[in-house]
Amino acid sequence: MAYSFHFNQVWPFLPYLLGGAWVTVELAACAFGGGALFGLLVAIGIESAPGWLRGPLAFYRSFFTNTPQLVKILLIFFGLGELGWFVPPFWAAVFGLLLAESAYLAEIFRAGFASVNRAELDAAETIGLTRMQTLRHVTLPHLLQTVFPPLANQFIVSILYTSLGAIIGVEELTGRAFNVDSQTFRSLEIFIIVGVLYVALTLVSTAVLYGFGRFVLGVRARIF
Amino acid sequence: MLHSLLSELPRFFGPYNLLFLAQAIGVTIALTIVGCGIGYNFGFALALLRVQRIIDIPPLRWSAIGFVELVRRLPFLVLLFLVMFGFQAGGYTLTGMAVACITIILRAAAIASETVRAGLESVHPNQWDAAATMNLSRLDQLRHVVLPQAWRVILPPAMIQFIQLLKATSIASQISVIELTYAGKIMNQKGFSATLSYGTVLILYYVLCLAVERVVRRMEKRLVLPQHH
Amino acid sequence: MSFLSITEIDASYGAVPVLRGVSLQVARGQVVGLIGPSGSGKSSVLRAITGLLRLTAGEVALDGSAVDYANPASLRALRDRVAIVFQQYNLFQNMTALANVTLAPILAKRRDHREVEAEAMALLEKVGLADHMRHYPRELSGGQQQRVAMARALALKPELLLLDEVTSALDPELVNEVLDTIGLLAADGMTMLIVSHEMAFIREVADQVVFMDEGRVVETGPPQHVLDHPCSERAQRFAAKILRRQWRPKTP
Numbered sequence: 001m002a003y004s005f006h007f008n009q010v011w012p013f014l015p016y017l018l019g020g021a022w023v024t025v026e027l028a029a030c031a032f033g034g035g036a037l038f039g040l041l042v043a044i045g046i047e048s049a050p051g052w053l054r055g056p057l058a059f060y061r062s063f064f065t066n067t068p069q070l071v072k073i074l075l076i077f078f079g080l081g082e083l084g085w086f087v088p089p090f091w092a093a094v095f096g097l098l099l100a101e102s103a104y105l106a107e108i109f110r111a112g113f114a115s116v117n118r119a120e121l122d123a124a125e126t127i128g129l130t131r132m133q134t135l136r137h138v139t140l141p142h143l144l145q146t147v148f149p150p151l152a153n154q155f156i157v158s159i160l161y162t163s164l165g166a167i168i169g170v171e172e173l174t175g176r177a178f179n180v181d182s183q184t185f186r187s188l189e190i191f192i193i194v195g196v197l198y199v200a201l202t203l204v205s206t207a208v209l210y211g212f213g214r215f216v217l218g219v220r221a222r223i224f
Numbered sequence: 225m226l227h228s229l230l231s232e233l234p235r236f237f238g239p240y241n242l243l244f245l246a247q248a249i250g251v252t253i254a255l256t257i258v259g260c261g262i263g264y265n266f267g268f269a270l271a272l273l274r275v276q277r278i279i280d281i282p283p284l285r286w287s288a289i290g291f292v293e294l295v296r297r298l299p300f301l302v303l304l305f306l307v308m309f310g311f312q313a314g315g316y317t318l319t320g321m322a323v324a325c326i327t328i329i330l331r332a333a334a335i336a337s338e339t340v341r342a343g344l345e346s347v348h349p350n351q352w353d354a355a356a357t358m359n360l361s362r363l364d365q366l367r368h369v370v371l372p373q374a375w376r377v378i379l380p381p382a383m384i385q386f387i388q389l390l391k392a393t394s395i396a397s398q399i400s401v402i403e404l405t406y407a408g409k410i411m412n413q414k415g416f417s418a419t420l421s422y423g424t425v426l427i428l429y430y431v432l433c434l435a436v437e438r439v440v441r442r443m444e445k446r447l448v449l450p451q452h453h
Numbered sequence: 454m455s456f457l458s459i460t461e462i463d464a465s466y467g468a469v470p471v472l473r474g475v476s477l478q479v480a481r482g483q484v485v486g487l488i489g490p491s492g493s494g495k496s497s498v499l500r501a502i503t504g505l506l507r508l509t510a511g512e513v514a515l516d517g518s519a520v521d522y523a524n525p526a527s528l529r530a531l532r533d534r535v536a537i538v539f540q541q542y543n544l545f546q547n548m549t550a551l552a553n554v555t556l557a558p559i560l561a562k563r564r565d566h567r568e569v570e571a572e573a574m575a576l577l578e579k580v581g582l583a584d585h586m587r588h589y590p591r592e593l594s595g596g597q598q599q600r601v602a603m604a605r606a607l608a609l610k611p612e613l614l615l616l617d618e619v620t621s622a623l624d625p626e627l628v629n630e631v632l633d634t635i636g637l638l639a640a641d642g643m644t645m646l647i648v649s650h651e652m653a654f655i656r657e658v659a660d661q662v663v664f665m666d667e668g669r670v671v672e673t674g675p676p677q678h679v680l681d682h683p684c685s686e687r688a689q690r691f692a693a694k695i696l697r698r699q700w701r702p703k704t705p
Contacts, residue, residue: 174301
């Protein structure tokens with residue numbers, strides 16, 4: 001192989017890249033957080049809304065799960081730009097990712113609601129628990145167990161999706177990789193390091209989420 | 225604004241552009257089918273390496289696990305560039321299509337290996353044991369007993385993953401593969417509004433995915449449990 | 454000389470020992486019942502014999518020659534002569550009853566498929582399921598499935614048949630049809646090692662009963678001794694619990 005590696009040219013940029021990793025996490029957190037909020041509303045809507053609202057909500061979910069993230073981001077960034085609203089790349093990416101996140105999370109929440117056993121609720125009623133108590137001691141723990149693993153899994157997935165922000169100029173990890181590349185042209189070395197950073201990021205997040213799930217929430221399940 | 229959008233429509237949907245979009249859709253579909261077609265086979269082989277009942281060679285098993293975990297934890301965009309720069313460094317200049325195809329193959333293999341493994345492990349151990357104690361070879365155990373039962377568990381997620389990979393092809397636009405997303409970019413560059421260009425592309429992807437979903441659902445009904453007589 | 458000779462075998466599931474120095478003998482044509490509380494290792498003995506559970510010590514000999522479980526040829530030869538029926542999930546769900554019975558003779562023993570099919574149909578008739586041979590397992594009751602499983606085991610022409618709690622997962626009304634089938638096989642002279650909770654059946658059919666507890670053989674002997682007048686205290690406690698199976702109110 002004729003190629004000679006020159007990692008030494010890339011090492012100085014490591015702190016810069018690590019800063020990008022932090023932006024990645026911020027982006028993921030915003031997209032996921034917003035997505036969780038919307039997703040919850042959509043899920044509740046699908047479960048208990050009047051008939052005429054369910055169709056559009058189901059369509060919302062179907063539309064945003066069956067379309068590529070990248071195109072949504074491009075549409076929002078360039079489309080709104082045309083209308084005169086110059087959305088900062090970061091927020092365009094957040095909003096683009098958020099739309100799909102909310103659709104996936106709505107499905108997770110809905111499955112969670114469905115999993116709450118009728119029998120459990122009846123049993124709670126017959127032993128005299130009030131609705132509030134049932135909610136706190138029966139429904140919520142059960143919901144948490146069912147919903148936390150896929151939720152944690154989806155967060156890790158959204159970390160990986162943030163790399164699309166680089167395409168509209170967000171300076172998260174991949175975006176910064178492009179910048180370093182344009183300066184040093186050591187493309188392979190840069191992307192190897194960035195790849196390692198993404199793997200490390202997902203491993204750390206998986207561990208943290210697993211720990212949180214297990215020791216704070218008492219949920220024992222594999223995440224990602 | 226709406227007025228200007230509407231005025232663009234006739235030119236946008238002119239015959240030349242429609243043909244262009246159709247070709248781009250063809251590229252998207254081709255990439256997905258070839259990538260998944262080859263990738264799923266590799267994924268199947270990887271899954272066999274991980275199921276100890278079938279193949280029990282620790283170095284191979286750990287390599288398979290390593291590969292799968294690595295590929296899963298990289299964003300598609302990064303994987304794409306790693307493939308491209310990797311081959312460049314090795315002295316090979318590949319077309320964008322080839323790079324995209326290889327990336328999809330890698331991704332599909334990693335994802336499929338997990339799906340197949342889960343499917344094989346979903347078959348009750350007694351089924352494996354009964355076949356083994358009747359002196360059926362491991363290949364026969366797999367072919368006649370376990371795999372026919374595992375399909376039911378493997379196919380639904382595999383089909384969902386196919387659709388996900390179809391959406392992932394849009395990222396190949398970044399290395400100038402003329403698939404649907406790149407087509408949107410070109411339309412935008414030609415002077416059409418971004419809203420119209422990317423909006424149309426978005427809708428086209430939606431229709432495409434729905435069509436695939438419908439085909440998949442029909443296939444599922446037929447392939448649910450292959451029968452022996 | 455015994456046909457099956459098990460000497461001081463040890464086995465574990467991971468770190469947990471399940472068999473500790475188990476020895477037993479089965480002579481040709483004999484029916485041996487293996488009884489004991491849950492977790493005593495009864496099923497593990499059967500799994501160890503067929504090579505599904507790895508032994509950490511001891512020896513299993515078939516017809517005088519020791520079995521080398523690490524040697525594929527030796528294991529194959531053993532599995533050629535010994536058949537096992539499990540508690541459930543025996544039948545291959547993706548094929549008919551008939552296909553289940555013919556699969557192994559055709560694939561593993563490489564016999565002519567018309568001959569195999571004729572024999573299979575005769576066997577299914579023997580267990581009373583001639584009308585169901587083209588049915589799939591999901592269309593059969595639990596008792597019917599177990600009877601097909603036994604026909605399938607017989608199609609391999611085994612010299613030793615191992616039955617692992619084959620009626621324990623069945624609804625009560627389906628148990629007798631399976632026990633009747635086993636009785637038929639015993640009358641035909643099949644050598645069998647039966648793990649079961651059906652004490653009345655074991656007392657009738659077994660020539661010898663082995664009582665196990667916590668991975669060890671505690672007592673061996675004719676059914677009348679082990680079941681009705683056990684010597685060891687543990688066997689006595691077990692027998693007492695079993696007797697109370699016919700529920701009677703406790704005397705105050």
